[in-house]
């Protein structure tokens with residue numbers, strides 16, 4: 001599973017960073033960075049929380 005970000009929706013508010021700091025990060029310019037696009041089994045629950053917590057519905061998973 002890979003994380004897909006709809007960059008047109010993301011407003012870099014950092015909700016996903018709080019839910020999964022090992023996967024998402026805000027850089028020096030307050031832009032979202034995905035540290036690990038491929039979701040490891042150990043990170044799946046945190047990534048799911050980030051997806052459901054994103055107030056802009058900017059995150060999803062692809063089967064690739």
Ligand code: SF4
Nearest residue numbers: 010011012014016054
């Ligand atoms: S929670 Fe959503 S809007 Fe906020 S930084 Fe993450 S992807 Fe962007």
